[in-house]
Amino acid sequence: VWTSELQGNRITWYDPATGRSGDVxxxxxxxxxxxxxxxxxxxxxxxxxxxxxxxxYSPATRRFERFPLPVNDAAxxxxxxxxxxxRLWIGTxxxxxxxxxxxxxxxxxxxxxxxxxxxxxxxxxxxxxxDVWLAYGASPGIAARVARLTPEAR
Numbered sequence: 519v520w521t522s523e524l525q526g527n528r529i530t531w532y533d534p535a536t537g538r539s540g541d542v543x544x545x546x547x548x549x550x551x552x553x554x555x556x557x558x559x560x561x562x563x564x565x566x567x568x569x570x571x572x573x574x575y576s577p578a579t580r581r582f583e584r585f586p587l588p589v590n591d592a593a594x595x596x597x598x599x600x601x602x603x604x605r606l607w608i609g610t611x612x613x614x615x616x617x618x619x620x621x622x623x624x625x626x627x628x629x630x631x632x633x634x635x636x637x638x639x640x641x642x643x644x645x646x647x648x649d650v651w652l653a654y655g656a657s658p659g660i661a662a663r664v665a666r667l668t669p670e671a672r
Contacts, residue, residue, distance in 0.1 A: 529544070593613070610637075
């Protein structure tokens, strides 16, 4: 079981089989880890909210790999992976956009949202279609919205 500590700048783990627990400090101070995911290999993909990057942590090797976002001050908030494991989706808190990241090619794609002030707090990827569903609108004056993003063909 893994959790993140926004203010503690770390991720924590608990092994229910052994009762052991511990923590891992993020590679950059004050990075603000948010809503991460664990991929099929067991690696954690962590939005570093205050550091404007996505961080992959491998529990097997205990190593971090950092991927700076191509949009300044985007404030990555949540990540989700598509069913094939070849595209990571990133909801942002300050870019008015959703980003995708292809881990193999290490390329980002930016998808602007139609509303300004949109803070994307939740993402879900439809495993059949690959469509990305998102909820946003936490800024004053921005009504809460649910949107569907249909990415271009791969």
